[in-house]
Amino acid sequence: MADVNLFLLQLFTGLALGSVYVLLATGLSLIFGMLTVVSFAHGAFFMVGAYIGVYQYGVTGNFWISLVVVPLVVGTVGLLTERFLVRPLYGRGIDYPLLLTFGLSYVLIEIVRIFFGVQGIPISTPEGLRGAVNIGVGHFPLYRLFLIVATAVVVGGLWLFIERTRFGLIIRAGARDPEIVRVLGIDISRVWLLVFGLGTAIAGLSGILAAPIRAVTPEMGIPVLVESFVVTVVGGMGSLAGAVVAGLLVGVVFSLTSLYAPAFAETSIFALMALVLLVRPQGLLGRAGLMG
Amino acid sequence: MNNFRISPDRRRVLLGAAAAASSPFWFNIARAQSDPIKIGFPVPLTGPFSAEAQGQERAAQIAVREFNDAGGFKGRMAELLVRDDKLNAGEAATRTLELIEKDKVNFVVGSLSAAVQLSVNNVTKARKVIFNSISQSDTINEASDWSPYTFHEALNPHMTAGAVGRYLFKNFGKRVAFLTADYAYGHEMVRGFQTAGKAFGVETLADIRHPLGTSDFSAFLPRIQALKPDILILCNFGRDLVNSVKQAADFGIKSTTRIATPVLLFTARLAGGADAFDGVVGGASFYWGLESSVPSARAFNDKYRKAYGGEVPSDYGALGYGGVRTVLTAVRNAGTTEADKVIAALRALKYDYYKGPQYYRACDHQSVQSVLILRSKSKNMKDKNDVFDIVSIEQPGEGNLRSCAELGHKA
Numbered sequence: 076m077a078d079v080n081l082f083l084l085q086l087f088t089g090l091a092l093g094s095v096y097v098l099l100a101t102g103l104s105l106i107f108g109m110l111t112v113v114s115f116a117h118g119a120f121f122m123v124g125a126y127i128g129v130y131q132y133g134v135t136g137n138f139w140i141s142l143v144v145v146p147l148v149v150g151t152v153g154l155l156t157e158r159f160l161v162r163p164l165y166g167r168g169i170d171y172p173l174l175l176t177f178g179l180s181y182v183l184i185e186i187v188r189i190f191f192g193v194q195g196i197p198i199s200t201p202e203g204l205r206g207a208v209n210i211g212v213g214h215f216p217l218y219r220l221f222l223i224v225a226t227a228v229v230v231g232g233l234w235l236f237i238e239r240t241r242f243g244l245i246i247r248a249g250a251r252d253p254e255i256v257r258v259l260g261i262d263i264s265r266v267w268l269l270v271f272g273l274g275t276a277i278a279g280l281s282g283i284l285a286a287p288i289r290a291v292t293p294e295m296g297i298p299v300l301v302e303s304f305v306v307t308v309v310g311g312m313g314s315l316a317g318a319v320v321a322g323l324l325v326g327v328v329f330s331l332t333s334l335y336a337p338a339f340a341e342t343s344i345f346a347l348m349a350l351v352l353l354v355r356p357q358g359l360l361g362r363a364g365l366m367g
Numbered sequence: 368m369n370n371f372r373i374s375p376d377r378r379r380v381l382l383g384a385a386a387a388a389s390s391p392f393w394f395n396i397a398r399a400q401s402d403p404i405k406i407g408f409p410v411p412l413t414g415p416f417s418a419e420a421q422g423q424e425r426a427a428q429i430a431v432r433e434f435n436d437a438g439g440f441k442g443r444m445a446e447l448l449v450r451d452d453k454l455n456a457g458e459a460a461t462r463t464l465e466l467i468e469k470d471k472v473n474f475v476v477g478s479l480s481a482a483v484q485l486s487v488n489n490v491t492k493a494r495k496v497i498f499n500s501i502s503q504s505d506t507i508n509e510a511s512d513w514s515p516y517t518f519h520e521a522l523n524p525h526m527t528a529g530a531v532g533r534y535l536f537k538n539f540g541k542r543v544a545f546l547t548a549d550y551a552y553g554h555e556m557v558r559g560f561q562t563a564g565k566a567f568g569v570e571t572l573a574d575i576r577h578p579l580g581t582s583d584f585s586a587f588l589p590r591i592q593a594l595k596p597d598i599l600i601l602c603n604f605g606r607d608l609v610n611s612v613k614q615a616a617d618f619g620i621k622s623t624t625r626i627a628t629p630v631l632l633f634t635a636r637l638a639g640g641a642d643a644f645d646g647v648v649g650g651a652s653f654y655w656g657l658e659s660s661v662p663s664a665r666a667f668n669d670k671y672r673k674a675y676g677g678e679v680p681s682d683y684g685a686l687g688y689g690g691v692r693t694v695l696t697a698v699r700n701a702g703t704t705e706a707d708k709v710i711a712a713l714r715a716l717k718y719d720y721y722k723g724p725q726y727y728r729a730c731d732h733q734s735v736q737s738v739l740i741l742r743s744k745s746k747n748m749k750d751k752n753d754v755f756d757i758v759s760i761e762q763p764g765e766g767n768l769r770s771c772a773e774l775g776h777k778a
Contacts, residue, residue: 080593081589081590081593084589084592084593085586085589085590088585088586088588088589089586091585092583092585092586095583192418193417193418193421194417194418194421194634194637194638195418195606195609195638196638197637197638197639197640197641198640199640199641199642199643200617200642206619207617207618207619213589213592213593214592214618214619215618216585216614216617216618216619218617219585219617287613288583288585288613288614288617289582289583289610289613290582290606290609290610290613290638290639291638292606292638294413294414294415294417295582298580298582299582329586330585330586332586333586333587334586334589334590337575337576337577337587338549338576340577340578340586341578341581
């Protein structure tokens with residue numbers, strides 16, 4: 076039964092891989108769904124989150140503090156970005172904020188290079204989450220199990236926030252029809268500000284969560300940005316449920332292709348994206364015409 | 368008589384000189400006499416190998432400064448023209464062409480990719496400019512790519528994988544799995560290990576290829592875990608190496624398997640941390656710890672420490688130093704910067720600049736040199752740079768290289 080076990084382990088690896096994609100795409104999708112801003116700085120915020128988290132971890136020796144500090148700091152950077160850089164561009168077409176955030180990502184990478192060097196900084200897996208555990212079908216890294224749980228908690232919390240709170244109601248309404256929300260006397264620009272900050276905070280959080288399994292380098296956000304766009308497109312731009320489903324799907328497709336045809340693993344996720352775009356141009360759970 | 372008072376005559380001479388110097392006509396002639404010796408230096412300053420490229424540049428600058436401090440060559444100073452090749456063959460060819468045509472460089476030293484150096488070599492070969500490559504490649508030695516203008520200061524995969532393989536197969540077992548970056552470097556390394564493995568009866572359980580610049584290797588690891596090889600050889604480089612070592616350690620692969628890599632990078636170990644790399648075995652052209660037994664290594668380290676606030680040079684950094692210093696020394700020995708005479712001087716060179724004796728083999732200009740076998744440690748470290756133990760040194764010998772006939776060179 077070794078083959079079945081290997082298949083199941085591989086499937087599980089795919090889910091863990093997918094959970095990183097889910098976190099990233101969630102933030103990206105939230106910002107796009109609400110503001111129709113395609114944030115090309117998402118990968119850079121991911122990287123900044125990793126750096127701040129690792130730095131903090133190095134200073135205090137406590138990884139858990141990073142999980143609180145990073146979203147706050149990176150979220151604040153996000154708030155400032157929206158208020159002073161993105162806001163003046165509203166109403167000018169989708170390419171303006173896109174180019175702006177693209178430029179911003181290079182500025183952030185360069186700043187990190189200046190302060191921390193080009194080499195990258197080391198981080199070891201936090202105490203208590205090291206090593207591998209037997210999950211019945213083989214040994215699996217404990218930290219990756221933690222990653223699946225952490226993703227579930229973040230996404231679950233976000234879902235409750237959007238579906239069950241008054242502010243979430245405003246967000247949903249604002250995404251449907253900002254005009255009416257404004258007529259009802261709600262300051263929509265403040266909502267946009269907070270949503271951008273929230274999406275950015277999640278990007279930062281995924282950065283520090285991914286740091287122990289990846290190299291922390293100034294360019295770490297670049298491939299991640301590409302992958303999270305694939306996930307967002309597959310799931311449907313602006314759909315949270317779509318980001319979750321697509322994130323896991325992309326992880327599993329990548330993982331299973333790696334087992335049977337490793338040379339095509341990288342291509343497989345783009346093939347999946349092309350297939351989805353052919354059959355359902357709006358993405359698996361996306362609404363049609365949002366990009367228009 | 369007061370020597371320090373400027374006499375009216377001397378003042379006039381000084382004025383005249385100042386006037387002459389300020390005239391554009393004079394200025395040009397003065398410059399022509401002390402034309403610098405220009406060395407083009409294309410390396411991937413951005414991208415996944417940027418840390419190693421930075422080391423190359425820093426060490427190369429030391430060779431240049433040292434040459435200039437010693438008075439240069441007949442008053443001509445050396446100058447390093449550093450360009451970012453972005454780890455891209457097309458970019459590297461364009462930059463190299465620019466360096467030759469526009470900047471009129473005398474020599475080209477550089478590169479940090481098995482694939483990119485071949486495109487640089489193509490350009491320098493056509494323009495008859497000496498190129499000293501400081502990055503691993505087997506192909507560059509072969510008659511089809513090689514030219515009399517081609518020199519190779521770095522190790523090549525056949526030497527590196529051969530030395531590392533002989534150590535591994537003797538000490539850790541014969542059932543081997545490879546995780547390989549899918550480009551020239553990875554392919555050549557695997558071939559090197561398999562060639563060396565024949566004598567030991569080594570069995571390849573799997574050779575899994577991954578794209579250059581992969582950030583998550585987890586999808587490849589369950590299969591390797593299930594195979595339980597004696598040795599897992601990661602034939603990748605730079606950040607790919609850091610990521611794959613970290614993640615393989617997470618998957619608990621070390622409990623059944625020795626993790627090894629052809630080139631155990633100093634920079635990768637610093638970025639990856641002691642725990643993840645603990646026990647990983649690999650080869651290197653240089654490690655600063657060599658200074659305890661090799662005087663030239665100590666001298667080079669001290670120069671580097673002095674120039675860069677106590678830092679120690681990396682393995683690829685040392686190649687940047689060696690690659691530039693050999694060329695500049697050859698200029699002095701030849702008494703000219705003319706390519707053909709400098710080639711003759713390089714071929715005659717027997718040098719020991721940073722790691723022990725070296726020389727360029729006559730048929731392919733490959734630098735014959737030692738290969739260090741290193742093991743990464745996590746205990747008893749004296750400082751942050753004390754990261755490896757040198758467990759073995761394969762002494763220089765042409766027997767460890769592919770023969771000239773095998774490479775297609777006429778004897």
